[in-house]
Amino acid sequence: EVQLVETGGGSVRPGESLRLACLVSAVDFRDYWLHWVRQGPGKGLIWVAQINGDASSITYADSVRGRFTISRDNAKNTLFLQMSSLRAEDTGVYYCATDQGYRLHDWGQGTTVIVSS
């Protein structure tokens, strides 16, 4: 089973930036498509972004496009989410997940981002 551990969450003011990381324990990390999914307080899951194995395919939800950047370091088995121009509505728990054939199979425990003045 693949293990995922997210780090980098914290409390920031509107307009500031934050970088999340997700360490993935998988021998074949470079073969995995990976996602970020977020969940606002007491709210549902929202798909945020996706990246394929060699980062040649990257897509974003409309709500974060132009502000968030997903990337990966295959040498370090790590997925990143660079978040800029943060808004209050970006507050929530951010999960990383592996894609195993159009399904989000393995999930991390999440890291919490709070955007507040």
Place this chain on the structure above:
Amino acid sequence: QSALTQPRSVSGSPGQSVTISCTGTNSDVGGSNYVSWYQQHPGKAPKVMIHDVSKRPSGVPDRFSGSKSGSSASLTISGLQAEDEADYYCCSYAGSNTWVFGGGTKLTVL
């Protein structure tokens, strides 16, 4: 990228069956064979229960089943057990490497 529509809550007694619906459009559920369902207990990460509309990952009880008709998908849980009480989310591939989740349904086991 509008969220798929799910009922806010459903309930059932132990041993009964419940069905959770998930309605989308031709751009997502209606045009995709990649509909999945996730179970989330409070404070925990989601867990995939159904993928590709009706397939169960290894380890998921066969009490959980999925189906799709047109732009609507459904998750049915038969023989309800106390541990099934959780939030459930549908998710559909929406083309061009984008995905969309449903708003979530809270299942209460009475």
